[in-house]
Amino acid sequence: MSVDTSTIPDFSDLTCTNLMIRLKMLLKKVPDGTPVECIVRRDQRDTIDVPFSRTGYEVKIRKVDTNRFRVTLKKKTQNLND
Amino acid sequence: MSSHFFLLEDTISPERLSWIEECLKFFFVKLNPENLLHSTKNRDTIFSLFLTGDSLYSLQNPETQQIWEIILSMPSVKLVCDSQELALRGISVERLRMKNPDQVIIHNSIALNGQPSFWKDVMKQARQHEQPVPSLVGYLHLTSPYMHRSSNAMLDCLHAVLECHASIDLYCYLDGVHVGHLGQKPSEFDNIGEGLTELSEKAAKRGLQCQMLACGRCAAARGYSTWDDGKGVVVSTCAIKPLRIRNLNETIDQFRRNHIILAGNCASIQLKKDGMRATFSVLDNERSPPLTILITSHPYGTESAFGGISLAIAAASQGILTRVIFIEDGVFSLTGNHRLDKPSPLFNMQEVIDAVSGSENLQIFCFTPSLQKRGLTKNAKLNGVLDIGIADFGNLLFYSPNGVAANHQRVLFF
Numbered sequence: 164m165s166v167d168t169s170t171i172p173d174f175s176d177l178t179c180t181n182l183m184i185r186l187k188m189l190l191k192k193v194p195d196g197t198p199v200e201c202i203v204r205r206d207q208r209d210t211i212d213v214p215f216s217r218t219g220y221e222v223k224i225r226k227v228d229t230n231r232f233r234v235t236l237k238k239k240t241q242n243l244n245d
Numbered sequence: 246m247s248s249h250f251f252l253l254e255d256t257i258s259p260e261r262l263s264w265i266e267e268c269l270k271f272f273f274v275k276l277n278p279e280n281l282l283h284s285t286k287n288r289d290t291i292f293s294l295f296l297t298g299d300s301l302y303s304l305q306n307p308e309t310q311q312i313w314e315i316i317l318s319m320p321s322v323k324l325v326c327d328s329q330e331l332a333l334r335g336i337s338v339e340r341l342r343m344k345n346p347d348q349v350i351i352h353n354s355i356a357l358n359g360q361p362s363f364w365k366d367v368m369k370q371a372r373q374h375e376q377p378v379p380s381l382v383g384y385l386h387l388t389s390p391y392m393h394r395s396s397n398a399m400l401d402c403l404h405a406v407l408e409c410h411a412s413i414d415l416y417c418y419l420d421g422v423h424v425g426h427l428g429q430k431p432s433e434f435d436n437i438g439e440g441l442t443e444l445s446e447k448a449a450k451r452g453l454q455c456q457m458l459a460c461g462r463c464a465a466a467r468g469y470s471t472w473d474d475g476k477g478v479v480v481s482t483c484a485i486k487p488l489r490i491r492n493l494n495e496t497i498d499q500f501r502r503n504h505i506i507l508a509g510n511c512a513s514i515q516l517k518k519d520g521m522r523a524t525f526s527v528l529d530n531e532r533s534p535p536l537t538i539l540i541t542s543h544p545y546g547t548e549s550a551f552g553g554i555s556l557a558i559a560a561a562s563q564g565i566l567t568r569v570i571f572i573e574d575g576v577f578s579l580t581g582n583h584r585l586d587k588p589s590p591l592f593n594m595q596e597v598i599d600a601v602s603g604s605e606n607l608q609i610f611c612f613t614p615s616l617q618k619r620g621l622t623k624n625a626k627l628n629g630v631l632d633i634g635i636a637d638f639g640n641l642l643f644y645s646p647n648g649v650a651a652n653h654q655r656v657l658f659f
Contacts, residue, residue: 178462180493180559184592187600210494214562218605 168227173202175231179210186211186236190220198237208232250293250370254395254509255658257296257303260573260618261541262312264635265294271639273319280321290323295367297327297398298509304338317345325350327363357408364398364405371505371513372409381454382406383414383499383506385657386421387552390437395509396424400440402507407447412454414504415441416496417488419552422459422467425488438485445487457488458499463552464490493556497563501533503651510658516645534651535566537641539658540575544594550578551592553659554601561607566646570638571630572612575659579611579630580621595624602629612638 174182182203189199203211208224215236216222223235249272251265269292273280280291294316296304303309304326316322326338328351342349354369356362372380384403390396403413417424429438441457448455464481465471471481471490481490500506505513538557542549554569561567571579583595602609610633611623623630633641642654 178493180555180562181462181592183558183562184555184597184601187604188596191596191600206492210562214605 168202168231168233171200171202171233175202175204175207177207179207182207182210183214186215190236190238195238196240198235200233200235202227203232203234205230205232208234211236248289248291248293248370248373249512249514250295250367251512252295252297252367252507252510253300254296254298254398256299257309258573259306259308259312260615262303262309262316264572264612264614264638266312266316267635268639268642269316269319269322271635272643273321275636275639276643289321291321292319293323293325293370295325295327295363295370297330297363298394301326301331301334301336304341305336310341313341314344317341317348323348323350325353325363325366328353328361329363356405362401362405362408364402365408367402367507368405368409368411371507372411380411381414381502381504382411383416383504385416385418385506385508385511386424387419387509387549387659389420389423390429391431391434396437397435398509399424400435400437400444403444404447407444407451407453407455410451410453413444413448413456414499414506415455415457416499416506417457417459417463418493418496418556419460419463419548420467422464422469422490425457425459425484426469427483427485442485442487455487456499458496459484459488459490460493460496461490462493493559494563497556497559497565500536500560500565500655501563503532503534505653506655506657508657512656514642514654514656516649516652516654532650532652533565535568535646535649535654536560537568537570537654537656539656540569540571540578541573541658543574544578544583545591549659550575550594551597553657554594554597556657556659557607558601558604561604564606566606566649568608568610568641570610570612570633570641572615574615576611576615576619576621576623579623579627580616580619582624582626595627598630599627602627610637610641 174185193199211234212222219239221237221239225233227233338349338351353361353363354365356365384399386399388395406413424437426438429436445455469481469483469490538553540550540553544550557567557569578594583593585593609630611630613632613634
């Protein structure tokens with residue numbers, strides 16, 4: 164089954180640094196727990212994965228085409244039992 | 246001996262020279278009062294200030310001249326002038342020299358071609374940080390050739406690097422990518438593109454490395470046609486052969502190494518650990534020098550301020566401890582309430598700063614004397630930006646941050 168990604172912002176033209184800035188700006192604007200999604204290239208995927216996972220975000224990456232990946236980022240919620 | 250240096254090329258405003266003076270006072274009075282004792286003999290130079298280009302006019306301007314007199318009244322400070330650039334501008338520094346003959350240097354070392362070379366003097370200082378050889382010297386270049394003579398300075402500097410048997414890393418960023426454009430034919434200036442090609446050949450003949458990287462984002466924006474061969478190799482059709490257009494992350498990978506990185510306006514502050522001089526190999530990339538980026542320009546008129554914060558974000562995300570200090574006209578990024586009324590690819594600087602403040606390895610500061618001088622206050626929403634005065638600035642410059650084992654701190658002006 165194909166996934167409709169037409170409503171997801173396509174950031175594949177952005178450089179890695181600008182992509183990071185855009186994502187941080189979007190994450191700042193959405194309420195806690197709301198995911199931010201975008202489409203990126205392979206090299207951008209690698210740039211997002213480690214820095215965001217390391218800094219408290221849940222990162223999900225799904226391949227949608229040869230060099231297109233759908234990234235979902237969500238702030239990890241604090242578990243009170245931790 | 247501990248040694249620090251500033252290398253300055255642009256016009257020096259009284260404001261800039263004043264905060265440099267305050268930093269030096271902080272260093273000597275708070276951190277090294279023993280150097281102020283008149284009885285101290287055989288004083289080594291602790292601070293060197295290298296001036297070339299238009300920065301030399303500050304030695305003639307009465308407003309800055311009096312600040313220079315205060316700076317030179319501090320012991321262990323040396324001012325090294327580019328003698329050829331002084332002569333070109335017809336600037337005399339005799340008054341300062343008569344008062345401080347041992348501290349104001351106007352005769353540069355002699356290069357292999359028999360000519361005086363300011364850059365040879367810079368190299369002598371810059372390479373004190375490194376052990377062992379072989380070594381590497383980096384240069385971050387931000388301006389276009391012909392409009393700015395700084396490209397000539399960059400070439401002269403890199404020739405001096407080769408003369409002292411060090412390899413070269415050139416990082417072209419913002420308008421600096423234009424130095425690598427193919428087919429330059431200036432009639433009144435040295436050909437910078439050809440100069441870089443010759444430099445690369447000269448390095449190869451001497452068995453030294455010469456890497457020239459241009460930021461892909463900056464190059465694409467300026468029309469450098471490139472294509473990806475599918476394996477991540479970007480091929481440029483309008484750049485000179487030695488120049489490689491690459492993602493900024495490749496430049497930042499080089500910043501993770503421990504070599505000295507010069508720029509038109511920069512500083513290098515030696516860091517000490519528990520009284521021991523730290524010396525590490527250039528290849529020891531676990532000890533990346535911390536990076537302090539001074540944003541001194543207005544936010545939107547040029548790409549400088551955004552370029553500075555962009556570089557900082559890239560460096561921090563690759564594990565380099567990075568500080569951004571908004572200072573001088575740079576504080577305009579933090580004042581008022583910036584608004585983009587229509588959809589635009591332009592970044593709202595305040596949104597960028599707000600979004601990235603608190604990121605891992607990244608600290609953002611506002612130098613409050615610059616706000617006070619302009620009668621401004623910081624936008625209260627930017628609560629991730631910490632206010633600092635001269636003492637905090639001094640601490641940031643001269644104290645080694647926790648967890649950093651590097652032997653020096655890089656300071657770059659944007």
